[in-house]
Amino acid sequence: xxxxxxxxxxxAFLITAASSRAQESEWKACSDPQFLYVLKYPPxxxxxxxxxxTGCSFQTPDGDFAVEAVxxxxxxxxxxxxxxxxxxxxxxxxxxxxTYKTSGESWFVISGVTSDGTEYYRKxxxxxxxxxxxxxxxxxxxxxxxxxxxxRIEKSFVxxxxxxxxxxx
Numbered sequence: 001x002x003x004x005x006x007x008x009x010x011x012a013f014l015i016t017a018a019s020s021r022a023q024e025s026e027w028k029a030c031s032d033p034q035f036l037y038v039l040k041y042p043p044x045x046x047x048x049x050x051x052x053x054t055g056c057s058f059q060t061p062d063g064d065f066a067v068e069a070v071x072x073x074x075x076x077x078x079x080x081x082x083x084x085x086x087x088x089x090x091x092x093x094x095x096x097x098x099t100y101k102t103s104g105e106s107w108f109v110i111s112g113v114t115s116d117g118t119e120y121y122r123k124x125x126x127x128x129x130x131x132x133x134x135x136x137x138x139x140x141x142x143x144x145x146x147x148x149x150x151x152r153i154e155k156s157f158v159x160x161x162x163x164x165x166x167x168x169x
Contacts, residue, residue, distance in 0.1 A: 032055075037132050069157070
């Protein structure tokens with residue numbers, strides 16, 4: 001009897017693990033060949049209606065998790081904006097809710113939790129004349145579920161590189 005119980009538990013574990021791996025390998029991609037970016041996202045997310053023509057916006061059916069990638073060709077005063085200038089604007093916008101910030105030669109990241117409990121992750125990329133923003137929000141109370149998504153989305157996001165993937169939605 002004990003052997004049968006252990007066998008059933010092991011089989012359940014293997015089925016769950018296989019299902020999880022299958023879901024992860026089924027992630028979809030949204031790209032913008034004009035602005036050269038690729039956003040990979042979990043298949044459970046649905047495209048938001050009315051998304052900007054230079055963007056990919058998705059959310060969970062309950063609206064708790066949202067991710068968007070938006071490309072910009074700044075004009076006027078925004079044209080020629082520096083990385084430090086853009087990061088400073090984002091930091092001012094998010095105020096004292098920022099808990100993490102870093103930057104590189106052509107990108108910056110800020111993240112934190114707002115007063116209403118919304119966790120956010122923002123990453124800005126520039127090639128000197130264009131900007132691509134990756135923005136993610138979700139309830140901080142559910143970060144155990146959504147943090148792995150954020151990590152995978154961030155690691156797989158491609159900015160300013162040849163986008164060979166068309167929107168697979």
